[in-house]
Amino acid sequence: MTTRTDAPTRREQILKEAARLFAERGFHGVGVDEIGAAVGISGPGLYRHFAGKDAMLAELLVGISGRLLTGAKRRLAEAGGVAGPEAVLDSLIEGHIDFALDDRPLITLHDRELDRLRDSDRKLVRQLQRQYVELWVEVVRQVHPDLAEPAARSAVHSVFGLLNSTPHLGRRGFLPGRGATAELLHRMARGAFASASSPVAG
Amino acid sequence: MTTRTDAPTRREQILKEAARLFAERGFHGVGVDEIGAAVGISGPGLYRHFAGKDAMLAELLVGISGRLLTGAKRRLAEAGGVAGPEAVLDSLIEGHIDFALDDRPLITLHDRELDRLRDSDRKLVRQLQRQYVELWVEVVRQVHPDLAEPAARSAVHSVFGLLNSTPHLGRRGFLPGRGATAELLHRMARGAFASASSPVAG
């Protein structure tokens, strides 16, 4: 566990606020002055920490994709040997839900602002995303062997859509607690995969 | 059925291209010159058809929400009397899938650029969206009576996320045909709702 207790550095403050603002109003809808104001400095002071506005977005998106993939690999390694594929899939779902619930702005950015990146960064992010998807596809096909590969890939993308719906839930603050929401999402994801494979049983 | 065979008007061309461009690069990422070029006229010629760039986005978003709600009401009225709630839910899912598969750019805009609207337009769109959600919630709770209302609402939002994942599917052109995809999404949506209500049966 790499839990941090020390204060966040200025760079991290900026990234966090930039993520929130980008998620709220879109990359082009946020000015550098606003980002600066959000961390108590103003405008061009950001350039002491980042090469430009694009660099902030790039670092955010690469960071997201990397963390998702790293976490998934770790979970696969931890649960893969001892437990069956069902437990691995549950662990993957749990990890993705944790991310979707704890870092909603990043989830929003994840599939929204990818096209604003420089070619090299975008290729890197897409490669990480693709690896993440493929890892899921393999596990899903172990749990549901009757699922063909294209269908499995579609199913994985759709379940991502389901899990990533968290930004739309709390609009009115009406969601029933983090634990209950996580459990609900988990059950729905498993149910969606199950119904994707077998032509339903009821 | 109100199938049109006549040629689309200039206004409709503009709206269609604007939707595609907005979905691809974001509202602020597209210039009026690009929208004009996409329909063969250039730049300020758009102002003969729309009051401004904002007006195009507004008309798109209001149109989307309105069509979704109208279609859902119609399906509820058609299938509501003769068939059971299960058939109504299937019809709602079918309608939403048709929309998600046939109008992907609009699906993308739907939950991405809402905040760029004037206050009045945004309130209108949100009201239509809310009605649409509530309609779904009622039907879902008829099919799954053991589902509490907050959970049902969360489940509906999550299934929207699942169905609206279509823009992410065809990136590499690897999706297995429209019919198969629609059927897969339909089964997954039903499975997700079922697993949302009962704490799973397997």
Add this chain to the structure above:
DNA sequence: CCTCCAGGTTAACGAGCGCTAACCATCCTG
């Protein structure tokens, strides 16, 4: 104590944007 650097500041530049103004062609109508 002088120096230097990290991390700020404000001023200003240049590009791009939405939008308006002014003008022009085509066509339908009286």
Add this chain to the structure above:
DNA sequence: CAGGATGGTTAGCGCTCGTTAACCTGGAGG
């Protein structure tokens, strides 16, 4: 055939935005 909509055009204004330049300050090191 006059004439006014209709739907284009190009030029250009004004504003915003990302970025750079130039300058300032507090604290650490020799």
